[in-house]
Amino acid sequence: MSLSIKNPIAEVGRLDPPTRLLCGPGPGNAHPRVHAAMSIPQIGHMDPAFLDIVEDLKKLLRYAWQTENVFTIPVSGTGSAAWEAAVANVTSPGDIHLTCVSGYFGERHCDMASRYGADVRRIEKPWGEVFTLDEIKKAVAEHKPQVLWICYAETSTGARQPLDGIADVCHANNCLFMLDTVTAIGGVPLFLDKSGVDICYAGTQKCLSCPPGVAPLTIGPRALKKMEDRAAKGEKVANWYLDMTMIQKYIVAPEGAPRVYHHTAPISMVYAMREALTLIAEEGLENCWKRHQETAEYFWGLIEAAGMEMLIPNKEHRLPSLHTVKVPQGIDAGKVVKHMREKFQIEIGGGLGAQLSGKVWRIGLMGYNSRKEVALTIVAALKDALVAQGWKPKA
Amino acid sequence: MSLSIKNPIAEVGRLDPPTRLLCGPGPGNAHPRVHAAMSIPQIGHMDPAFLDIVEDLKKLLRYAWQTENVFTIPVSGTGSAAWEAAVANVTSPGDIHLTCVSGYFGERHCDMASRYGADVRRIEKPWGEVFTLDEIKKAVAEHKPQVLWICYAETSTGARQPLDGIADVCHANNCLFMLDTVTAIGGVPLFLDKSGVDICYAGTQKCLSCPPGVAPLTIGPRALKKMEDRAAKGEKVANWYLDMTMIQKYIVAPEGAPRVYHHTAPISMVYAMREALTLIAEEGLENCWKRHQETAEYFWGLIEAAGMEMLIPNKEHRLPSLHTVKVPQGIDAGKVVKHMREKFQIEIGGGLGAQLSGKVWRIGLMGYNSRKEVALTIVAALKDALVAQGWKPKA
Secondary structure (H helix, E strand, O other): OOOOOOOOHHHHOOOOOOOOEEOOOOOOOOOHHHHHHHOOOOOOOOOHHHHHHHHHHHHHHHHHHOOOOOEEEEEOOOHHHHHHHHHHHHOOOOOEEEEEEOOHHHHHHHHHHHHOOOEEEEEEOOOOOOOOHHHHHHHHHHHOOOEEEEEOEEOOOOEEOOOOOHHHHHHHOOOEEEEEOOOOOOOOOOOOOOOOOOEEEOOOOOOOOOOOOOEEEEEOHHHHHHHHHHHHOOOOOOOOOOOHHHHHHHHOOOOOOOOOOOOOOOHHHHHHHHHHHHHHHHHOHHHHHHHHHHHHHHHHHHHHHOOOOEOOOOHHHEOOOEEEEEOOOOOOHHHHHHHHHHHHOEEOEEOOOOOOOOOEEEEEOOHHHOOHHHHHHHHHHHHHHHHOOOOOOOO | OOOOOOOOHHHHOOOOOOOOEEOOOOOOOOOHHHHHHHOOOOOOOOOHHHHHHHHHHHHHHHHHHOOOOOEEEEEOOOHHHHHHHHHHHHOOOOOEEEEEEOOHHHHHHHHHHHOOOOEEEEEEOOOOOOOOHHHHHHHHHHHOOOEEEEEOEEOOOOEEOOOOOHHHHHHHOOOEEEEEOOOOOOOOOOOOOOOOOOEEEOOOOOOOOOOOOOEEEEEOHHHHHHHHHHHHOOOOOOOOOOOHHHHHHHHOOOOOOOOOOOOOOOHHHHHHHHHHHHHHHHHOHHHHHHHHHHHHHHHHHHHHHOOOOEOOOOHHHEOOOEEEEEOOOOOOHHHHHHHHHHHHOEEOEEOOOOOOOOOEEEEEOOHHHOOHHHHHHHHHHHHHHHHOOOOOOOO
8 A cells, every 4th residue: 555645744844832931820831850851761661660760759749748648649641630530530420529619620520520420519609719618518518428529729710719627527428528739739838638638639730840741649548448439339430541440550559569550651741740849849848838929929019019900809819829810901811912922922821711701811920930030021021011002000 | 737748858869760772562762852852841732833733743643644534633641541532432331342352452442441331242362363354244243333443553462453354344334443553653554544444543652752641543534423423412421531522622623713722731742742753754654664664574583593483473463563572481581571671771571461471572663763773682682681591592
């Protein structure tokens, strides 16, 4: 046989992406040392030396999340894959998922959980607000869920959900506490064990300064018990790639036990995540959090000094990683995004979803990009884009 | 709150993987230019420049697979994720999956399809053999499947399945032809459209010289029709992360249509795959295939000259990418693998599954590693390991 599809090389040329400062909702720019780690020639996924690297990664990840969970691993996909792994492994058909929706990602959880036969119940707040413990208590009493899902750091709104007391409510009602920490891990104070979280996932491309392509997942004792109970009943996980009962034999086997192949791990991304977590440990977790908070406060100050306003009035409910800035009246939000990208090679994000589209920008100062000089640059470029639309900055 | 999980940095030290020659069943060593592509700072997954890069990748991938399918994309996971995407999107509960099992990966398909409610029917051959068209015809007539799954390149056995006539049998019986090309794409002659394949996936870490972490998927018109019919009936894909009806709006939108965010793509891995496919287009697809065949024949010659034997007697049924060498009598296969790794930093694979474990080695000469000097090195090291167990090479 001969080729019928012609060689496109003359048409496509070589890979030549532009250089951007990434201050949208993520990915942020990865740390140069993380890119360097990806350029190290890989080894095999069953190589004892690779399994040692994964063991080191697991220790570093437990530190970043402040958890003792043995089952704390890199999942072979982006953050949403780790999320779906959490859902698929602890959801039996008919399980009630109480979903706290105050942004785009709450909507996603409803959709995702429904794919696994969950009976999804939702409580809602306007996007950008957080839930009170009383609201959560009432909803748990009413719905008697098997799983409560809430987002610690809503990437669509910039809101930071207080976690105090949620675990007690869940555990008094035999309910698993599932937490989304995608835009928090490494940048926002987070104590998984002290907060009583049962199952949790995150992304690498936000405060971890690592490209997307591998994602953190941790499963605590209560959630593991649920997985074991399901397995004992002969209930298979309705997802092969993310079946943690199989992956456990590969990556969480007890010391000395044989490692059983499941799927090929994304080796270079594991190197990247290992290096990203090393950077956090070198800086010290509390110093990382402090840096994010200081950069955030500096940024908020610049925004307000310029005469703009943050979406979330209460600073305690604002994330220090992802910032929602209100679009001033009369300004075309999309044009500003385009201006910043085309004139300055800067990426910021627009609003996501019906409630916030066109009404806010989402500006990430996360991980490697959580630096005062980045905040300064972003605000200067934002002002330039606004002035181009006739807006007058206060300062 | 204060930290309860101590900083493990002193314990884990820095990332320092060994340097290995990877000639197992995969991953093989990635091409240095592919690693270089991963070190390019990333841009955002919604950036128009990124979407352009994906368009170029799609063209290159269509060339490598010899298909005109519009829906030809990188999936955000390793090869098994692309596989599960194929299964999840075209399988309605109760659909009959006729699965041709002659190796480990046939077993995997049975397991995976069953997670989506498929009625799995299997035909079997001893591992290492291939199916005849007559056997396939009879089975299709008997089982009347909605999907026929077969593996073109069985990574567990090194067998190359002839494809002639399979599509005609499938299409005459209103059955989709699903093909596994994980260890074939880029290294083994493959004409998806001419072979009438309806849905197909692959891996990057074999003949594409790219690390795992992103994987090729293509969906032809018949399979797309099935997806549309399912959607029209209100049947949701039972997997959110791999829901191609949603991903279509992000990555296969018609020109000029808005791109809808689904999940964050693994940017650096997409760069890697783009560069890997560029290398194939630069070399020319037929030259790639020829190089693999020539390296394979050189390797087989060396093996036989040394007095060893290949598992598959008929050269036409041997893959030119992944080679199964019989373990000589009295030799401990695992010790040889260890000897090669520890003395020479070379990875080869052992046999996988009950039928072949301990009986063969799996040696990959794929992509960047499909070179005569690599074949020579492997055979020399293998002989050294055998001699250490008292074996006498013929030459």
